[in-house]
Amino acid sequence: MGKNKKLTDDWESKKLDLVAGGRLLQDGLVYRQNISVRSFEIGGDRKMSFGALLNHLQDTALNQGIITGLLVDGFGSTQEMSRNNLIWVVSTLHVVVDRYPTWTEVVEVDTWMYASGKNGLGRDWIFRDSKTGETLANATSVYVMMNRETRKLSKIAKEMRDELEPYVMDCERPIINKDGRKIQKLDVSAADQRCTGLSPGWKDMDINQHVSNVKYIDWILESVPHSLMERYDLNAMTLEYKKECDMDSVLQSLSKRVSEGSTYSFSASKVVEFDHLLRLENGREILRGRTVWKLRDTNNRVNSYIY
């Protein structure tokens, strides 16, 4: 417990105005924050969109860094990282949504970090119904370090490991089992759907001059048939980031149904799965992904939503 003493003292002495009321639990290792689903975060079904959910993954992770004092430079880096011009980048992300919260619902988010292998930082999240404690969503992610100038990946040096140590949980496992199946590189000639000529705008870049995660999700979802989205909910998404892209990149988004059945006919399926590939026009892989879609519960329709 001693290792966390300084952390909690630091935290107590900070006067941070996180209006969301975020706080530290379990000797400062778990960050908890309530979020209210806003009118601008919902889709036509009045449920929080997948993109909005992803926004809160990033936001609560950063808030934990701010409230503990671990992040110092506003780029999400620690003091040692900042000194060495290093930033965090997402390597893998796996999200499972059991139920999307609806407009005005209050969601309790817990998040924590742990060591992931020699050179990765794991982070998990649980989204719960703040009233009933029902689990709404789980997510798990691995971050690695990248040099901000050279854009090359970096090992986690001892001084950074020591710096992180008081803030990370003593566990090596994500809260959810990652989808164990390896995502094969999608055979381009076999793709059912493709969108081409995709390019990020200036407003799609985040503070580290990456294309924001939510933009990647948009591109992936653009290659999924709308007829699917009308009847199925996105239940799970797995992403493996292979390479950065920048404002000048021109991308293709390809997808292929991997569960049994045709891409355009879902009538007999309760679950439909797709493999995804985002690549540059020269063929270089940017991202591999898998999405799992579940037939929507028709008792839970738009029109049944009344305050």
Next chain:
Amino acid sequence: MGKNKKLTDDWESKKLDLVAGGRLLQDGLVYRQNISVRSFEIGGDRKMSFGALLNHLQDTALNQGIITGLLVDGFGSTQEMSRNNLIWVVSTLHVVVDRYPTWTEVVEVDTWMYASGKNGLGRDWIFRDSKTGETLANATSVYVMMNRETRKLSKIAKEMRDELEPYVMDCERPIINKDGRKIQKLDVSAADQRCTGLSPGWKDMDINQHVSNVKYIDWILESVPHSLMERYDLNAMTLEYKKECDMDSVLQSLSKRVSEGSTYSFSASKVVEFDHLLRLENGREILRGRTVWKLRDTNNRVNSYIY
């Protein structure tokens, strides 16, 4: 004051979980809510984006409706409106931003309604620095009623006026003077900049099957030179909505610099103004707008932002 008695009683008896801690002031006529600027609401300069600010205009307006019980059906309509299949649509919007709040800053938003002419509902907002009380932004808007099926505008009938009366301020003036100059219809042949083939996606539609306001803003900003945005802040925007558009619409965004000087050279100007026009490809007007841009204070740069 008597007319507000029922309102505040109703409000007290509600157990609404607005985590943002919104509350009613001035006999229930003013709604106040603190908002914290989130990591996903900022641009590369770490300041809240104009689009995010607009999101909170809509959100606080809806929250006032929920907390007072005036809104009943989740479409932003009152009981009488819902019975008559009517919804609110924005007719004009005028926003002035003196200073954009930065990431993690807490902003206090006040909003209230008042009668605007015979068939309009006015709504004003003030955004303040929650610590110093400094005014950050003002906004004023006029809403009118539209039939949800026929999409035709409607008068405000007596029963709806009576229903609204306990909730509206006894004033007829917006908090900021609207830009008094009439926005002329932009002469298409004289436009400096144009973007064509713009079309909303399914995710750009709001709960009333309108194209969301933020999408309109995106389209307007796409027709402004990026060289301007790099050095100027959007100080004010005035929008006059002329006609709805839907998912099948294909639009053009046109703009013309109306302040002195060339569209592509801003070096001598502290303030630059543009007129804007969004129209269908057949020429039908969707929206007229004006934007005012101010030379950015170079002492207030990204790199000076430290926690």
